[in-house]
Amino acid sequence: MATPSSPFSFVEDLLNRVGSKLQPPAWAVHEIQHRAVLFLNHVLQQEPEAQQRLLRQQGRVVRFQWRAVTMDLVGTPAGLLDLAPAGAVPDLTLTVTETSPFSVARATLKGDKPAVRIVGDVQLAAEVNWLVDHVRWDVEDDLARLIGDVPAHTLGTAARRVAAALRQFAEGRPARGGGSASAE
DSSP states (O other): OOOSSSSHHHHHHHHHHHHHHHOOOOHHHHHHHHHHHHHHHHHHTHHHHHHHHHHTBTTTTEEETTTEEEEEEETTTSSSSEOOOOTOOOSEEEEOOOOOOOHHHHHHHHHOOOOOEEEEEEEHHHHHHHHHHHHHOOOOHHHHHHOOOHHHHHHHHHHHHHHHHHHHHTTTOOOOGGOOOOOO
C-alpha cells in the first residue's frame, strides 16, 4: 500500500473526483473569464511598457490551459487583452503541467512559476514570459484610492507579513519566534 505524498492527498483526491463531475454552466465560465480579462487589463493599464509589448502582438491568440480550464486571449489594438472569438486558432498554447492545485499554490507561494508546456510561437511565448515576470498588481495603490494612504499601507504591511509566513510554511521552514515574519 502506497503512502500519500502529502497530508492534503485525501482532500486533493476528493476535489478531483467532485470537480470532474461538477462543471459550472457555460455562462458562468464566460462571466468569470470576462472578469479575469477586466482585471488583467486594469493591471496592464498601469504598465505602459506592457501595453507597448502587447500592441506588437495585436490579433495574436494565446490559449492558457490547466486541467479542464481553458481561456483564449487575444491582443487588442489598445495594447490590452480580450477574449478570443470562439473557434480562434491559438498562435501559442501554454499548458500548466502540474495537475494538483495544492502543488501549484505551493510553487506560487514559494515565488516559483508552475511548470508549463509551450506549443507554438516562441517569440510570443517570450513576450508572455516578460509580462509574467515584470507586471505586478499594485494592490496598495488601488486600496489607497478607496480607504486612503495610511490605512492602505498598514493593510499592505500586514498582508506582506502574512505572505512571508505562508512562504516560510510552503518552504517547510519553521516560523521564527515572536510572531514576526520579517527577515533577521
